[in-house]
Amino acid sequence: MHIGLIGGIGPAATERYYRGLVDRHDRAGVPLELTLVHAEMRELARNLAAQARNEQAQIFVALVRRLAAAGAQIAAVTSLAGHFCIRELEAISPLPLLDAIPEIDAVIRQRRVKTVGLLGTRLAMETKLYRGIGSAEVVIPEADALDGIHQTYIEMASAGRVTDAQRQVFFTAGKRLHTMRGAEAVLLGGTDLFLAFEGRDCRFPVIDCCGVHIDALHRYAASTDIPPPGSTTTPLQHE
Numbered sequence: 248m249h250i251g252l253i254g255g256i257g258p259a260a261t262e263r264y265y266r267g268l269v270d271r272h273d274r275a276g277v278p279l280e281l282t283l284v285h286a287e288m289r290e291l292a293r294n295l296a297a298q299a300r301n302e303q304a305q306i307f308v309a310l311v312r313r314l315a316a317a318g319a320q321i322a323a324v325t326s327l328a329g330h331f332c333i334r335e336l337e338a339i340s341p342l343p344l345l346d347a348i349p350e351i352d353a354v355i356r357q358r359r360v361k362t363v364g365l366l367g368t369r370l371a372m373e374t375k376l377y378r379g380i381g382s383a384e385v386v387i388p389e390a391d392a393l394d395g396i397h398q399t400y401i402e403m404a405s406a407g408r409v410t411d412a413q414r415q416v417f418f419t420a421g422k423r424l425h426t427m428r429g430a431e432a433v434l435l436g437g438t439d440l441f442l443a444f445e446g447r448d449c450r451f452p453v454i455d456c457c458g459v460h461i462d463a464l465h466r467y468a469a470s471t472d473i474p475p476p477g478s479t480t481t482p483l484q485h486e
Contacts, residue, residue: 248468249280251319251342253310256288256326257404260438260457264325267461268468277469282317284310286329288405295328295370304335315341323347323464327438327456328368328404331377345467347460348379351434354459356382360431363454364424366417367436369397376436386428388420396420404439414443418450425451 250268254261265283272279286306294303307329311322322342324330333346355363362384365372372393375385388396399416403409417440424430431452435444438457 248470249282249318249320250464250468251311251314251317251322252281252283253286253307253314253322253324253326253329254283255285256291256324256329257407257439258288259407259442260404261325263438263441263457264323264461264464267458268465271461271465272468275465275469279468280318282314282319284313286310286326291326291329292401292405295331295368298331298370300332300335303329304332304339307332307336308339308341311336311340311342311344321345321467323460325438325460327371327376327436330379331370331374333377345460345464347456347463348376350463351376351454351456351459352380352382354454355380355432355434358432358454360454362386362429362431364421364428364430364433365436366396366400366420366424366433366440368400369393371436372396376434380434385434386424386430388424392420400437400439403442404437407439407442409442414447417443418447421449421451421453 252264268279268281314322319342323345327347330348337344360383365376365385365387372387396416399413403413421433424433433451433453435453435455441457444453
């Protein structure tokens with residue numbers, strides 16, 4: 248199946264999706280068909296701050312049309328922040344969309360985790376991943392910490408790299424969720440958070456939401472069950 252990715256938000260996450268799909272398809276011996284289009288991080292950040300869902304969905308749908316014209320059969324937004332308008336985008340998309348959030352919820356259910364913490368943008372944290380997690384209680388950082396975590400995340404995602412000080416912001420917040428709020432695992436609810444966490448011992452369990460989405464895209468692309476354009480996909484069976 249030909250995958251279409253809306254990337255650029257941010258660039259490091261986009262590269263991780265690309266490399267992740269290449270690696271998974273190579274290991275499975277499945278040819279990868281993929282087209283990538285670029286969305287602007289600053290434009291998304293403005294619309295996210297204003298909660299301008301319809302405006303961002305219109306930006307995304309123009310990119311999905313470009314993916315469809317290139318032959319893509321399914322599309323995905325390579326940003327959990329970009330999922331703030333996923334319902335609006337699904338309603339007007341010419342291609343089926345692989346929504347990351349039901350896939351994340353399915354992994355939580357499979358792991359039988361009852362309480363999860365959440366790190367990401369302010370909107371993702373305040374809405375508990377856009378009200379898409381139903382299989383566990385979601386706890387978030389204290390209100391006075393949300394702005395700092397959000398700003399640190401946006402700066403890291405825009406730059407495509409992490410500083411030691413930024414990493415410490417996320418590690419401190421995650422540890423508090425784990426030790427003080429009872430989170431059995433912390434959701435990395437921003438696709439660029441791998442920059443801070445990959446290859447590091449943060450001393451609390453995490454669920455890598457970006458990795459979950461990449462896994463789902465790979466499994467779906469390797470399947471023969473293609474939903475009709477405009478339909479929503481359902482979570483696939485997780486191994």
